[in-house]
Amino acid sequence: MNKQASQPRAIYYVVALQIWEYFSFYGMRALLILYLTNRLHYDDAHAYGLFSAYCSLVYVTPILGGFLADKLLGNRMAVMLGAFLMALGHLVLGASEIAPTFLYLSLAIIVCGYGLFKSNISCLLGELYQPDDPRRDGGFSLLYAAGNIGSIVAPIACGYVQEEYSWAMGFALAAIGMVAGLIIFLCGKRHFAHTAGVNRAALRARTAALPNWGWLLVLLVAAPLLVTVLFWQEWAVYALIVATAIGLAVLVKIFRQAQTPQQRKALGLIVTLTAFSLLFWAFAQQGGSSISLYIDRFVNRDMFGYSVPTAMFQSVNAFAVMLCGVVLAWLVKGRAGGNRSVRIWGKFALGLGLMSAGFCILTLSARWSAAYGHSSMPLMIAGLAVMGFAELFIDPVAMSQITRIEIPGVTGVLTGIYMLLSGAIANYLAGVIADQTSQSAFDAAGAIGYSINAYIGVFSEIAWGALGCVALALLIWLYQALRYRRHPLAPAS
Incomplete structure (x- = not known):
């Protein structure tokens, strides 16, 4: 060696x-x-x-x-x-x-x-x-x-x-x-x-x-x-409000430090990517809360006479990230031509599309549970795996763009702001979304039946919400692609 x-x-x-x-x-x-x-x-x-x-x-x-x-x-x-x-x-x-x-x-x-x-x-x-x-x-x-x-x-x-x-x-x-x-x-x-x-x-x-x-x-x-x-x-929400206010104030200060149009465009791109990431992770973080309780209550976990513990399903996401990450790195190796902004929005659209597809599978699983009392384990695993694959097109892309910023001394601060918004705030919003599946959010009209309908409603709404984000990301991608065709030598924003 x-x-x-x-x-x-x-x-x-x-x-x-x-x-x-x-x-x-x-x-x-x-x-x-x-x-x-x-x-x-x-x-x-x-x-x-x-x-x-x-x-x-x-x-x-x-x-x-x-x-x-x-x-x-x-x-x-x-x-x-x-x-x-x-x-x-x-x-x-x-x-x-x-x-x-x-x-x-x-x-x-x-x-x-x-x-x-x-x-x-x-x-x-x-x-x-x-x-x-x-x-x-x-x-x-x-x-x-x-x-x-x-x-x-x-x-x-x-x-x-x-x-x-x-x-x-x-x-x-x-x-x-x-x-x-x-x-x-x-x-x-x-x-x-x-x-x-x-x-x-x-x-x-x-x-x-x-x-x-x-x-x-x-x-x-x-x-x-x-x-x-x-x-x-x-009172955790108050701590988040204070931290977010400080983070946004720092972000405004960084914008004022930008001295060229290219730097301001790069910052604008980072802010936009962060907003999309925040929504993505508010959807994805259902895995540890509402999805986990759905699996515990409505998925048939019996396999060869053994009841698979609900907690074990949390490994599916991490396994998909690792396996698909290796495959993806091999597939895209050496293919870095074209305009960077076009590639960025193409990846974000794909990641959000996969998230929507994952929740479509979960919605199907929940409807199956409503019809037959429980859903199948393979269907659940497929949904979680697709959601895990989606992660590879969000954080790595956004973090790569942050590290490219050409404003001295702000990379670490921007990374912290990104983690604050796509991590802390996204998790808080994930809790608000998950709460819509709780039985306390509905009338006392019917216990179990009502509960599964809540999961169907929330999972399908997330699928549509993620699809809406895909549409918006594709519009930005189309704009960047047309702009690149007209001005192929223009600097990437």
């Missing part, structure tokens, strides 16, 4: 930690909505509200986590602290059967740990390479693939343990996975000696009445308590 081309040894410890982090996060997420409804007996509306609030806030806290890593902790310490908090949160979640306070506290601890971890593990990986190191792209591809492995295995393993033993054991397995990843990472400590460590001088410096390390301790205690209150009082 060419030693020059081989990856640095430290990357394998980062990759191992990423696998187990995805295992931990997605293992718990696959169980959460089922736990709230089946074990804690929350009504659907309450469960959807808490689930969407949790999924929203995990996209807000990485902003603070990135700041703490840059100024005080360094990426390595931030990642380790985040991993520890997530493991602790999953363990506390197992105790939530005793009192709801433990539920809110556990989710808050996980949200804070995720904030320290998610925003910094990629930055830690970046520290392993020189800016012009040709191995960098391969390292990030390896990290992405590793995450998919964890998210495929997690729902299967945690779902099986929950079904065979208990909810607490299912959550404990997620915690054990995170601890295992942290131990492996610590074993490779010597390989990270050249990366930035804790900024001791900054920690010792005083701000107001306390040294910064004292303020850091206050924050580590206060932040989970504050997020607990947000969950408990159902």
